[in-house]
Amino acid sequence: MYSPPELTLDLHQRLYDQIADALVDNGYIILPSALPETLTGNLYRHLQALNDQQFQRAGIGREQDHQLHGEIRRDTIRWLGQQQAVEAEYLNWMEGLREGLNRRLFMGLFDYEAHFSHYRAGAFYKRHLDAFRGQTNRVLTTVLYLNRDWHSRQGGELLIWPEPDSDKVIETVVPQMGTLVIFLSEQFPHEVLPATTDRYSIAGWFRVNTSINNQLDPPR
Template identity: 55%
Template structure:
């Protein structure tokens, strides 16, 4: 990885103290092949489900991280952004905690997503400039009703990601991600299996999380574009 690498620059403090294996991971040719697959799928269908996109070591570390949090680390998830934010347990009742590059484990995930951002911009010229994500914890009985992550022309979120952290998940455990497009019939029903990554266009696919019967963990994230034509960067929306 060269000194001019955008990922290394953004996470320089992390790389100064991280194991050599983490830096080798970010330059691994396998990541480029995965980015090729994601770019192709976004062009052809608008979404992709990858059963093992990230290295097992990162998945395991993220699971250990989220499973170790005390209850007061999480806050109830809401709907809407900024002034429109509100809690609505009839729509969703999961709990969240935003990721930060200040933690080494979380920084590895954010760095991989930064590589993906650069890779997709190079392949598809999407203009992605930022990524935000949070841990999500669904207690038994939790759900998230059908919704879209972005309305066309009304948000700067353009590409959604979901990464699952649930070892030994069974079909009967529920908590599926159900995706729709132009009909009432789902186009995909995805089990939240450990290490599975889902990437999809934010304004194209309504989706829901069915009721989970056991504790369910994930990381939900969004790549954003800057819709501000002036010198200022868009705030999160």
């Protein structure tokens, strides 16, 4: 359906309002379909066309202890870049959100980085925080799911706890196509449960600029 530019603009502004309000009130939001369906569809097809060699084993933090990694997370990843049109389109959409949130919340979000994640059947990512206060410049996490017709019996839910010391889960997110989760990186522990089939997502982080002498810290 054709929509005039000013209507699209207005829709975006309302979505940014909704996200900003939720971040202020709750620190997180779960949106069943925030991005245009054409974009999620294109990302899905793009992902299906990638092969295993184009993914790498995911690490944790700055450490490179692969033994330990395997006990904490078992996904493979591929960073998004500007070279591929569909990846650039996604990054561009997040750039709009970055500006929208900075304007509303003065968060000082400086840039955004994101990777595709592939969890094979049985793969998981144990409870973790994406950022530790004072140790990273990641402040806001996004996760977009790219799994068509996901059924709850397939597992693979994202569990979210309200704060680092809490043991009561507040959200159980089904990794359904198009669902976008956004949360404050330092506040919410989360975990990916194993699934019975392949599970795909894009995990991303808005970062603040803590660079010294133009050296981004950490680069990734």
